[in-house]
Amino acid sequence: MNNTHQPFFCIPLSKLEDFLQDSIYFRDTRARTRFPSLRHGEDNIGNERLYVFDRFLMHHDYVIQKSSGRRFVEITNDKNEIHRSGNVIPGAMTVSKIILPLEILIPELEIHNVSIKFTGSSIYDEKTKDIFSFQFVNHEQIQINVNTFQSQETVAKTVITGRINPFREKTTKVKEEDVNETKLNIVREYLGTLAIEGEAYIQKDHYRDYTYPLSYIATLPSAAIVKQMEGNGGMINMLKMDFGNVEMIPITDEKGPEVKLERARQRTSFNKIITEIVNGVVTYYRGLAIVNPVARFRNPAKSVILPAK
Numbered sequence: 001m002n003n004t005h006q007p008f009f010c011i012p013l014s015k016l017e018d019f020l021q022d023s024i025y026f027r028d029t030r031a032r033t034r035f036p037s038l039r040h041g042e043d044n045i046g047n048e049r050l051y052v053f054d055r056f057l058m059h060h061d062y063v064i065q066k067s068s069g070r071r072f073v074e075i076t077n078d079k080n081e082i083h084r085s086g087n088v089i090p091g092a093m094t095v096s097k098i099i100l101p102l103e104i105l106i107p108e109l110e111i112h113n114v115s116i117k118f119t120g121s122s123i124y125d126e127k128t129k130d131i132f133s134f135q136f137v138n139h140e141q142i143q144i145n146v147n148t149f150q151s152q153e154t155v156a157k158t159v160i161t162g163r164i165n166p167f168r169e170k171t172t173k174v175k176e177e178d179v180n181e182t183k184l185n186i187v188r189e190y191l192g193t194l195a196i197e198g199e200a201y202i203q204k205d206h207y208r209d210y211t212y213p214l215s216y217i218a219t220l221p222s223a224a225i226v227k228q229m230e231g232n233g234g235m236i237n238m239l240k241m242d243f244g245n246v247e248m249i250p251i252t253d254e255k256g257p258e259v260k261l262e263r264a265r266q267r268t269s270f271n272k273i274i275t276e277i278v279n280g281v282v283t284y285y286r287g288l289a290i291v292n293p294v295a296r297f298r299n300p301a302k303s304v305i306l307p308a309k
Helices: 013-018 066-076 091-105 168-172 181-193 220-228
Strands: 009-012 023-027 038-042 048-052 056-063 109-118 127-136 141-150 153-164 235-242 258-266 271-279 282-292
Touching: 009 013, 013 048, 013 091, 056 091, 066 091, 066 181, 066 220, 091 109, 091 127, 091 141, 091 153, 091 181, 091 220, 091 235, 220 235, 220 258, 220 271, 220 282
Parallel strands: none
Antiparallel strands: 009 048, 023 056, 038 048, 056 127, 109 153, 109 235, 127 141, 141 153, 235 282, 258 271, 271 282
């Protein structure tokens, strides 16, 4: 419980407009008590804010169209045909829909670890719901549990840990003249596939953020795994990313971030793959993926690969 009577952070409500097709709303189980977790107010220049004092829920409803999924896998270079010719939403896209809203709505959030377990497949053109449960270990440390539902079935469970860093702007400073415009446009296109306004991540309250979104970084291992497995990537059962306390990757290098993979274990039932995200000679992030070579999909009677018309 927050005993300081000071908010952990605040959410700029104007940023909800950047989610062009999605619905995001908040639940406060203590709303009718003397000490609600969420309080609506304004900052000193009249901008609407939602001030956060204790644990709360955030609901995110959306539909991913197949055309958006195809654009997404083109940008992330995922060659898995079940996302192109088929009707299965890329797991990386589900991950993006979880992490990116946090990066946009809570720019002070410094994400340290993401662990997601896929329990089923998601299908294009069906309503998906993410329910975020925010819990505070102390005034800085935060844990966010996310359950993802489609057709009233749980398709993913995610745990995100991090801390609130009010001075995070200093760790993301990149001079505008150093920005690689080609790579920046790729980030804008990536946001577009998720039905998010192209400047939503880049334009923060008082500065422009020219670093790669962690949500985008988290998509890269999936495409690299598919490539290594010669297009037969199967289904990622679990993905863990350790972002630690390192600096964000600036959008300056011509090559951009790359993925290094090491197959730590190969079995008939699963593959355990160690991942690293590097930029130049610097290793920024590490992770782990568990991949099922043969995926089992929801609604097996429904063809995963749609017939040609």
